[in-house]
Amino acid sequence: MSSPETENPLNPLPPVVMALFLAIIGVEIAFQLGTRGVIGGPGALGWRQIALQDYAFNAQVMDWMSTNGVYPPAHLMRFFTFPFVHGNFTHALFAGVMLLAMGKFVGEVFSGWAVLAVFILSSAMGAFVYGLLVLDPPWVFGAFPGAYGLIGAFTYLLWLRLGQLGAQQARAFTLIGFLMAVQLLFSLVFGANMQWLADVAGFASGFVLSFVVSPGGWAKIRAKLLQR
Incomplete structure (x- = not known):
């Protein structure tokens, strides 16, 4: 047994989650410093807009x-x-905090590559579904679809746990139901923002991907296929 003096009271964040967070915040810090003239010179004032034009997802481009x-x-x-590109500092901060929270929970069970796969593939699928359903407004940017993918993976873990306990597994979807209700409220108050479609698609992708990338997930699927 380890002594209390050597125990860390806080569980460290998975390295892949910290790396993703630093990438998001690092880009945002560069934009903030550029806007204030600390780095980049006069041209840095337009860094955010240039990055959005070059790296953000555009549904009309996908249609083309x-x-x-x-x-x-x-x-x-x-x-x-x-x-990795956000509209402002608050956007990046909230997305980063959600990434840290969900990534910590999921990363305690999933391997690093699995956490990365959920975040990246859920982001891509969120944008793809958005592009299929929405052409105007065309832009999607920010880490929320990937963070919602991690919420999907967290929901999968909770869903499994409730099943093992013999509890009602539908309770696992309470968090996403609450978040969607909050999004609906904000849409009613401040006007509709169709990016919630990318978030929902990211959540669904993260949940489904977890059947494959979770520990032993692919082996379980393969065993069931062989049984058939």
Whole structure:
């Protein structure tokens, strides 16, 4: 047994979660310093807008690619770069805090690569579903779809736990139900923001992906397929 003197009262964050958070906040800090003239010179005032134009997801660009059958890498990368560009400091901060909270819970069970896969693939799927359903407004940016993917993975873990305890597994979806209710309230008060579609798709993707990337997940699926 370890002595109380050597125990860390706080469980450390998984390295992949901290790396994602630092990438998000690092980009935002660069924008803030550039806006204040600390770095980059006069051109830094437009860094955020340039980054949004070059790296944020655009549904109209996705529609153009599917219509013409042309998929330039510069546009395909938008599916994976948009989570790291935010509209302002508050946007980045809230997304980062949600990433830390959900990433810590999920990272205590999932491997680092699985946490990264959930975040990145849920982000990409969130943008893809948004692009299928919405063309105007076309832009999606920020880490919320990926963070919602981690909420999906957290819900999967809670869903499994409730099943093991013989409890009602539908209770696992209480958190996402509450968050969607809050989004609906904000939409009614401040006007509709269709990006919630990307968030919901990110959540669903994270939940489904967890069946595969969770510890022993693929082995369980393979065993069930072999039984059939």
